[in-house]
Amino acid sequence: MSNLLNTTAAATTVVITPEELLRHWQGHRSLTRRVIEAFPENEFFSYSIGGMRPFYEMVIELIDIAGPGIHGIVTNEWSRLPEGDHSVNSFAKTKKEVLHRWDEITAQINSLWPLIPPQRFQEVIKSFEQYEGPAYSSLLYFIDNEIHHRAQGYVYLRSLGIQPPFFWDREF
């Protein structure tokens, strides 16, 4: 009986709603957009520390994940992530083009998000045909990976003598 009560309580505990998770993601995307904007044009494409990728290449990865990612979460149709130059997004040659693509994905996420079937978040999926786990863990991975690479962009900016946007500022 005690087990049953615990199970019921756990099942009805709302940690975060789908709408809140969308807002959380878009708050991070808004901050990442401002980090892209903070880079000088040339350094965005070329600056590197310790043999790591320029911030541009990390951002292309984030775009490659977010767009097909939200589509996959909604439909559960997946294809493999492109590698390196195989990304159609990697043809962007200016920060402006990258930001434009970024904004398209932001709008796409907003319009597709309400179509996520409610049971999907807890359903085990295989995102990008490779990563098996509940869909919520894929979504958190998309967000965490963005925070991770954006923070590397922060170090690039600091090393270039540029003050990055505040980490806690997620207004959009």
Add this chain to the structure above:
Amino acid sequence: MSNLLNTTAAATTVVITPEELLRHWQGHRSLTRRVIEAFPENEFFSYSIGGMRPFYEMVIELIDIAGPGIHGIVTNEWSRLPEGDHSVNSFAKTKKEVLHRWDEITAQINSLWPLIPPQRFQEVIKSFEQYEGPAYSSLLYFIDNEIHHRAQGYVYLRSLGIQPPFFWDREF
């Protein structure tokens, strides 16, 4: 009627359970622990890029947040975050001491987590007497802030010629 159905569906959608969020956090903490371990002793305390803090100081911040943070989420009792040398944790003088404190906090989180009142996650709190919002957003902030600073540690390591642990490896 359609609105009522939607509201009911939203209220019962489980995005992530408390247990899953705990596991998610501890997975990140396990990775951060391995990033601390990857630093050479001296560089952990002194290495810096672009005028940023040494990784040690960032880790002390994470410890100052996580310990009192989980206590505050459970009890809703808060005090302000210490600044700089005011942290009792900043007296650690070796990596070993920092890792020991890290492990104590890990155990504390595991033991206190089940005591979080189920309604707390959605309750508006004022964490550290400063940051107002639903408790889930504070918890996500703790995690996001850890990912953010750990990723800066990744750049420090790469710049030192050291291969960091894989970002996706959250086994613990």
